[in-house]
Structures are given as C-alpha cells and as structure tokens.
Amino acid sequence: MALIVQKFGGTSVADLDRIRHVAGRVQRTHAAGHQVAVVVSAMAGETNRLLALAKAAHPRPAERESDVLASTGEQVTSALTALVLHDLGVPARSFLGHQVRIETDSAYGRARIVRIDAERLRETLASGAVAVVAGFQGVDADGSITTLGRGGSDTSAVALAAALGADMCEIYTDVDGVHTSDPRIVPRARKLDRISYDEMLELASLGAKVLQIRSVEFAKRYCVPVHVRSSFNDNEGTRVVEEDATMEEVSVAGVAADQNEAKLTVRGVPDNPGVAARLFGPVAAAGIVVDMIIQNASADGTTDMTFTVPRADYDQALELVRGIAQTIGARDVRGDLDVAKVSIVGVGMRTHAGIAARMFEVLAAEGINIQMISTSEIKISVVVDAKYCELAVRALHDAFIPAA
C-alpha cells in the first residue's frame, strides 16, 4: 500500500465529463489499496474568467481580493470531484487551503508556502477516504486567502506530497510528459522517460510550461518522486528523479525556447566601481526580474551593459533605465523586443567537454548570429534574433538529441 498524490490540471477537469474521467482514475488507484490525496486545479478557463471579473471591478484590483475571487475556482472543482467520487462509491472529502492547512506568506497572487500541517489529511486518508484538496491556494498567518501564482497547483501537489511523505506525486496534464523540445517546433521531439530535478528546474525556468518551477524546487529539496503523465491515457510519462550515473551518458536532455524576454542595452557606461549596482538596484526595486546580463568593456574606458527582462515589463524597464542612464552618465539605451532565448539543458554537460563550442558551431552553420550567451553548470542559453528561434531549436535538437 502506497500513499499517492495525484494532481489534475485545468484541462483534465474542464467539465463534469472530464471530472468523471479523473474520478475513475482515482477510484482505480484507491481500489488497488493505495491512500490517495487528489489536488485539483480550477476548470480550464475559470481562473481567467475570475481574474477578468476582478479587472472589471477595478483597473488594478487589490491582490488580496483577487485571491479571494480566484480561489473559488479550485474550491468548486474540489467539491465537484468529491461528489463525483461519492457517485462512484468512493468515500471522499474536500479540503480548502485553510482547512488542510497550507500556510503561506502574504504575497497575494504569488504566495510561497511556509508550512503545511497535514494532520487532518492524514486522518482522512487513514480512515480510508480520498482527500480532495483545492490546489493553487493557501492561507496566510492572518487567515487571509492567498494564491500561489500560475501553475501553483503543481506546487500544492508536490508540497503536499512532501508533507505527507508520499511515495509518489503524479502530475496529470494534457501532454504525455516532458519532451526533448516543444513538439510544435520540433516534430521529432520525443518524450523523456526520466529527467533529473536539476534539468527539470532549468527547463521550467526556460519556458517549458509543463511544471511550475517552484514545484520542482520543492521536489528536489524534499526528494519527492514526481511522475508527469497524461490524464487522457495510461501511458508511462516522465519521471522526475534524483540524478544518477546513467543520465550523464546523455549530454543534452532538452532544447528549450523562450520568446517572452526583451533585450536592453545601455551603451557608454562609465566603467566605475559600483555602476552596475546603481543600474540594476532600481530595476530590482521596481520588481522587474532581470535574467541574463553581459558586460563588454570598451577601450575608451566605458562599457556596454546588455540584459534581458520579461517582455511584459519592457516598457516600464526602458523608461526606468533611460532615467538611470542619464544619472550615471551613460551614452544611450537601446531596446529590442525581437529576441528569443534558446537553451540546451543536460546534467551530462558537467562531464562532456565541448558542448558549448559544438552549440555555437551548429548555430553558425545555420547563419544565426549569437547576441548574448549565458551558462550554468547544466545549461547553455543564447539570445538570437527572434526570426531564427524555431530554426535554432530544430538545428540544436538535430545535433544533440539522438533519435529515439
């Protein structure tokens, strides 16, 4: 007998028919003698509908109230899922964030889980009933409802699995698992049977939308075995696991692309100590997350600073940085929205030499100019002209990912 957390996303609970399908799967797991905690998202489209309502009520709705509104989506699904399970003869009980209880900080709209008291869930599971938990939501120390941000139900599920000491956290979604690249760009992209936590972290941060990045952090920190699989069939999906020796045989696990960034270049920055802090301090203070940063010193004692920001923050960042550039005596600021970040990820990079050089060769052979480069131990990202994005991804996939 195992303790299994099963999480179902919005498309998997889009309507009552889909919820019945989900409940059937839960029933089979329960009938096999396992304890099952189910985490559900809002029905597809519901969160957007609720946030649009908030927006119609106020142009910049207070996040505390937006969260009260948005959290009803998962509340509805959790009750409906419990009822459908009853209809199948499975004892079940719904739990909201404050009932579990899942305590978060008070960063409404993007709250982080602080602690989970899973005692109530444990009692329910021990009694033989299925616990159906509303994902995406928690409660702060003050008792106000919070939400965990887009994809937050993934984090709810993995965090609950960690708190319960679950044997497995199954993430059911509308794709078969984690792929070597986006199949819409690379038709021959294939599903990975296994991926390490670190690789999954990089992929999640690079625009692969299959798991919320914080859920992977949780999984890695608490060694929660995660299985990403389709709710539409019984195929084996992708297991997100601890890195092991066999993984390093494969140099690159995946190729990712992200077109949601924009590039800013501050030219002719006086090359003084502390100038970077004066530039990026106010940007961080404005809540804008800077991703890649490169700096080229010129011969004339000035330097060029180039960095990327989320596309949604581009206008604000450009205005802010233009002001700072004047203050610090830089020459000018240029912005570029037509960029894409293309990345290769794999734990094997640690041991396989020459991956970066090979990547640059592949791009050069396609005539693609590299504007920025950023590397980590298991990832290399380049910024290229947006029009080359798909071509770069396909060329890199062909070069690095062996055919199945």
Place this chain on the structure above:
Amino acid sequence: MALIVQKFGGTSVADLDRIRHVAGRVQRTHAAGHQVAVVVSAMAGETNRLLALAKAAHPRPAERESDVLASTGEQVTSALTALVLHDLGVPARSFLGHQVRIETDSAYGRARIVRIDAERLRETLASGAVAVVAGFQGVDADGSITTLGRGGSDTSAVALAAALGADMCEIYTDVDGVHTSDPRIVPRARKLDRISYDEMLELASLGAKVLQIRSVEFAKRYCVPVHVRSSFNDNEGTRVVEEDATMEEVSVAGVAADQNEAKLTVRGVPDNPGVAARLFGPVAAAGIVVDMIIQNASADGTTDMTFTVPRADYDQALELVRGIAQTIGARDVRGDLDVAKVSIVGVGMRTHAGIAARMFEVLAAEGINIQMISTSEIKISVVVDAKYCELAVRALHDAFIPAA
C-alpha cells in the same frame, strides 16, 4: 457616528453595474461618518447554478460538499464588492464566514449560527475601513464550511448586527418594504411603515419571502432594529421594531397566502392514547415538518387526523403515513395538493375581540369553505381550496386593512 450593517440580496448585486450602485450607497453611508459592515448575497441565479452543478455531479449530493460549492457565490460577491469600493476610494476588506468568524452547527445546508467572534470585524471598522462579509455562510467547529439555507444572508446580517451591537441593520431588497399583502394578488396592498418582530415572524413563516424567519428570530431576541428597504431607490422602507402601544390600534397588519403546503387526512384512527405520537413520531424522524394539525373525534370511537406538510415532502409523507396507518389500524389515508393556507396577522388581535369570527364571515360571504383552522395569539390561518386562494386574500385585505 453610528455602526450600520447593510445587507444586499442577490438582485441588488446581480452584476457589476448593480454592485457599483450598491457600493455607491455604502460610500455615502461611510462618507457620512458611519462605520459600515456590508453583507452580500451571491449574484442572482448563482446559488441555483452552483447547486445544479452539484446535482449534475451526484443525484443526492453530500451536503458538506454542496456547501463548499454554494458558498463560492457569496465569496465572489464579497471580493467584487470590496474591489468596487476600492475603485470609489473607500477602504474595504472582504471577510468569509471562517474569517469573521461565524461559527455554526454542522447541519450543512441549513446550519444555525452558534456564536460570532466579531473582533476582527471590529478592528477593521475601527480602522475606518468597510468590512464586506460574505453572507449565507459559516464554519462549524471542525472548520468545515456551512451554509444557512435559503435567505440565510438575512440571518448573517442580523446576527452580525447583534454581535457588533449595531445601531441599525438595513436589509436592501428588490421591494420597497413589507406589505400588507402580496401586491401581485392584492393590487391595493400597501407598504407598512412599521411592523413588530412578532408580526414579522408570523408573516415570514406564512410565506412572505421578504426576510428569512431565523433572521427575525435573531432580531427579536437581540432587539436589533431592522429596516427593510429597496436598493433601487432612497424611499423609507419598513422598520421591524419592538411592539408598542400604537400598533395595537391596528387589528390586522397583514394578509398572507402560502400555496406550498399539502394536506393529508388519516381517517378512522382508533381513538387510543398515544396514537398521535405513533403517527407523527416517524414523520418527524423523516425530517418532514408538519405545520397545522387538527383532529376530529367521531361517534364510532375513531378519529380523523388532518395535517399539512411542505408540498415538496408530499410524496414521501404520503407513502410513510400509509404504512403507519396500516400499523395503527386506521381506515385509510387521503392526500390533497390543491390547498392554500391564508392567514391574517396582527398584534392587535390580542386586544380586538371577534377578529376570527369576522374572518370566517368574510370567507363565507365569498362562498369559500374552510377546511382547517389554526390560531396563535397574533395570527389566524385557514386552509381552503387552492382555487379560492387569491379571492380569499383580497376579500380579507378589503375587510381588515384600512385604505392608506
């Protein structure tokens, strides 16, 4: 400076435009220097939509889960109302049942308030902000969400007013106040300026839908001044107050009709001690509320028992009572759905003699046969053939209610 509770029903918050209208009213009260706690219902139709969803998930949905589902209606309205108040520059904060906190028993779907801890609300009001409370919902000792039954937001409002020691509880609805009769039946029915708690209790229990009966019980017990008025205009409505001497000058305050009951007659019941208990015990155990009961002893040592039950429980009651009738050796059971209960209500009845006799004369003059009679200190109800319902109401209104 007063502390005022303002409750807005479903039609008053039917969409964002109506909510803006409601918020404007709250803003004016707040700007006049008052502390305002607002209680909101679900947007019109929303509770029915949610309960239909529950029904689609399970033919007889578990009430605990139905309540989780249904309570989202008021949750949405409370957040939207707070946001619209922000948009008008009014500080406001939403509160759910478990946040206030409003503790109830665990009778899901028809829970009764056990206690209210209004400390959080008091702090919010003292800080100068408006507290927007989701009506209809509470939380049981176990932390599960409960709902208070149809019209439960009235009870939320009056109970909060009592807990806060409010100076006034304003119930905003889609009619101008409490009328002497249903204006759809009696065109010359007029709005009452004042009505006593006891009269309002009788009217509420007799099918006048303007206030949930439990809200009136709360108001009476804690002497909460209630003002029932329209959210569509600024007219003075009806004040529900302690009875005073001037009220007794008017013998009858209102005429009510209720067509939601059905009549059952058990004929030839052996006239033994304890037979009534054997008949009505199982009916009560089945959760069926018996309203009027009359018993006619016959010359042959048997008796006929006639009583009314809610129309929705008629089939179940008929089957149940037929079984009991056999056990206790009664002759047969007859049922009748085509009945109406017509009532006159007024505290003046205590001091005005002959009201009942006059009522029976009025009905006789119209050729209306009386099937059952039930009286209280301030009410006389008769059951008549359903087809005479409107005629009886109009005739009694003409006879007892002076023209304005």
